Amino acid sequence: MGALTDFAAVGTSYAEHSRTARGRLRHDLVELRLRAELPARPVRVLDVGCGDGETTLRLAAAGHHVTAADPSAGMLDAATRRLAARPELAQRVRLLEAGVHDLPFDRERFDAVCCHGVLMYLDDTSGAVARLAGLVAPGGLLSVLTKNRAAIGFREALRGEYAAARRLIEHGTDTDTSVGNLGLDTRGDTAEELDRLASEHGLTPLPWQGVRILHDHHHDDGWTPDPDTYARALETEWAASTRDPYRHLGRLVHTLARREPGAAR
Numbered sequence: 001m002g003a004l005t006d007f008a009a010v011g012t013s014y015a016e017h018s019r020t021a022r023g024r025l026r027h028d029l030v031e032l033r034l035r036a037e038l039p040a041r042p043v044r045v046l047d048v049g050c051g052d053g054e055t056t057l058r059l060a061a062a063g064h065h066v067t068a069a070d071p072s073a074g075m076l077d078a079a080t081r082r083l084a085a086r087p088e089l090a091q092r093v094r095l096l097e098a099g100v101h102d103l104p105f106d107r108e109r110f111d112a113v114c115c116h117g118v119l120m121y122l123d124d125t126s127g128a129v130a131r132l133a134g135l136v137a138p139g140g141l142l143s144v145l146t147k148n149r150a151a152i153g154f155r156e157a158l159r160g161e162y163a164a165a166r167r168l169i170e171h172g173t174d175t176d177t178s179v180g181n182l183g184l185d186t187r188g189d190t191a192e193e194l195d196r197l198a199s200e201h202g203l204t205p206l207p208w209q210g211v212r213i214l215h216d217h218h219h220d221d222g223w224t225p226d227p228d229t230y231a232r233a234l235e236t237e238w239a240a241s242t243r244d245p246y247r248h249l250g251r252l253v254h255t256l257a258r259r260e261p262g263a264a265r
């Protein structure tokens with residue numbers, strides 16, 4: 001799998017996906033967890049692979065100061081347009097054209113480093129986690145959301161795509177890739193491996209969550225719940241996200257790890 005260099009080519013599809021109930025579910029679950037882990041006071045957040053700025057805007061709206069980086073000029077344009085529609089947030093958001101390996105920070109550290117929906121498009125998880133972890137300040141948080149390698153084939157099976165499901169279930173953990181939401185091949189990681197990598201870089205893993213466990217098999221246009229149904233679906237996903245065995249079947253894993261306050265890097 002080659003690294004994806006021009007995400008803007010699929011950026012419109014991604015923005016459309018994010019607006020569906022199925023897409024929103026993951027953003028809402030991740031925001032709930034981040035709000036639970038981040039202090040109420042404003043802190044410095046780095047959002048790596050910010051895309052069109054969904055997490056960036058949500059965290060800036062919560063009062064945080066967000067540096068948002070993405071290597072795709074097209075995705076940054078989309079983020080810029082969304083930010084222009086929220087002038088009250090402009091002072092708290094800085095946008096940068098950079099990928100995880102060319103972030104221009106020498107001494108600067110962040111109270112939270114987020115990298116959501118990015119590692120699955122990259123060839124090398126361990127190098128990326130090393131760079132991300134190195135940017136976490138003492139007391140700060142690393143938040144990684146990526147495809148769950150342990151649940152590979154589950155979506156396809158529930159959709160009745162049995163040939164693909166069986167191939168992935170029998171061999172997916174060898175080949176490691178499957179087709180993601182945008183029709184691109186994406187690679188999975190396990191929560192255990194991500195936690196191990198975070199520990200290797202001096203962070204203490206927090207309990208991980210499975211994300212989109214019970215609603216992932218819907219097609220984007222096939223699940224249009226009314227607001228009350230959506231709220232109950234979100235609550236149910238949240239309940240399942242922290243509990244075994246359900247969390248292991250999430251399409252995505254959300255792992256978090258903290259650097260001890262006062263720890264030397």
Ligand SMILES: C[S@@+](CC[C@H](N)C(=O)[O-])C[C@H]1O[C@@H](n2cnc3c(N)ncnc32)[C@H](O)[C@@H]1O
Pocket residue numbers: 004005006007008014048049050051052053054055069070071072075098099100101115116117118121122
């Ligand atoms: C699926 S989008 C996720 C966007 C956003 N983080 C979110 O959760 O909505 C993946 C993003 O990763 C970006 N990306 C691709 N290669 C990257 C790299 N090497 N470093 C950082 N971001 C990268 C793409 O340009 C794209 O904007």
